[in-house]
Amino acid sequence: MSSDAREWVWEHSSSRGTARLVLLSIADRVPDEQCVAWASIASLMQRTNASRNAVRAALTTLVNSGELQTLDTFVGPQRSTVYRLPRTAAQLAKAAASTKDDPEAIVEPPTASDPVPELDGKRLRRHGIWPRDGSQSDPRRQNPTGPESAPSDQNPTPRRVGNRPPEGSETGPQNRSEPKVNRSRYSSSGPAAVTSASEWHTDPDTQAWARQQGHLDRLGEQGLATADAKWRAHRADFQPRTAAAWAADWRSWIACEHNPTARRPDLYALPGNGPTGGGMTRTEAHTAALRAALDEPNGTE
Template identity: 70%
Template sequence: MSRAAREWVWEDSASRGNARLVLLSIADRIPDEQCVAWASVTSLMRRTNASRNAVRSAITALVEADEMEVLDDFDGPQHSTVYRLPRAAAWLAKVSATTEDNPHAYVGPLTDADPVPELDGARLRKHGIWPKTGSESDPRRQDLTGSESAPPRQNLTPPRIRIRPPSGSEPDPQNRSEPKVNRRYSSSSAAGLTSATAWQVDDASLSWAQQQGHLARLGEHGLQAADAKWRAHRADRSPRSAAAWAADWRSWIAREHSSTPQRPNLYALPGGTPTPQAGMTRSEAHMAALLAAVDEPTGTE
């Protein structure tokens, strides 16, 4: 029977684009001339290769065009939505009535006067379609377990639906930027965090700088300058623990170069030292060479 429903979609439906694909997908599931079938949005997305919003918009357009109905009083397997193609059902009923006595009789076009057949609940149940709980349109499902009252079907959680936490549990924050409990930077751990500008050099870090020779290499003023430079570079960093800042500060001080004179002597020029001064980088050595060449007497002064 799905073949007859698909032929009606191909020949008589005015749907286009995604709406036509959705209509064909539902028609492909129709088991009899009632033109009723169930389908989930996820299965329609997979069949039509369309997004969730596109499928929902297509369903809305088909309902507004009276080419499809959503049967809210019925449920398919796993509470899937039940759809009906009323005009296709009316067309199949007209074809059946016209060709009952003469299989070759001409069937005229479908008109508004052609009625849509009534639904047969017993036939729907054979295809896994049942009335919703509390509906008076059909009897309750048969209890196959032998108990006096069958338990209701399990309410399976639809995909991508967040389950509310039980009463008394900690809910998720309403603002996504707000940290969750027991996560990084949460209220339980934020008390031990501080910024780089607020962190104070501890005695252990000062003792380390003296024992490693960094205090003698940089001098007191050089150490203060290196500390100020470190704070300027770390001002925009996220808060961290005091131990983390101390380790980062020590790493910075160990890499800091000692201050050099404004015009250092060059090892490559006459009268210069045989080796470049300690702490000079290659770029600083090149700059010093240029400055020395500019100051060198030429005899034309």
């Protein structure tokens, strides 16, 4: 029946702007041809996306126009206000009477003189609407359709009084300064974790990349492990980075590795294991790595 009430608003209501939205919101709650519905100011504010003052002004405009009626003798769930669309109810009654004997009869357009049917209070109780002087303790007065889509005018959230959360709470630490012990080291929430090159481990995606790009077949498992160890030695003094940054750097290093040959039996030289035998400085190690990448002789062959 709410569809008939909404159609009347769309086709015949003279309301405009926020008043029209408020009337449509109330019409959407109409359960039967009596065109009676309940609504709170908060729910109308939410549905129309309008301020409290705008909603109240719209209700006043609708009541003055005669398209909306406030039923002060009734009360809805949570003591919400009860409204009626009298002209809509009159039009529906007129249409029902005209088509009772002839379903194909043409219904005349609504007029202000169309009589408004009397209310049936017993039928209103089915929808949680009761006389205002009725028993407040009657359990049937609960909202039969569940809570409203918007909170009531009063704030139901209790004020914080500084109480600690109940014992056994696992949703977070009781002390704000206490870290969550079950949070992953590389949790996606918050800033990305950083680590050193020696602590970083190749993840499954990086290992799959080495296989798909052919580096595992090219270098072999032993060669890939040697290249990994040398990469870690060259990155030992680097500042900590995120796991994603280390993965990108590691892939770039592996892609530049050369297969061992008779002229160059080893891969990139490690500090302390180079041809000089006495250890290399960081600059010398970087130079050796660059020469190996360029496949240039280093004068020690």
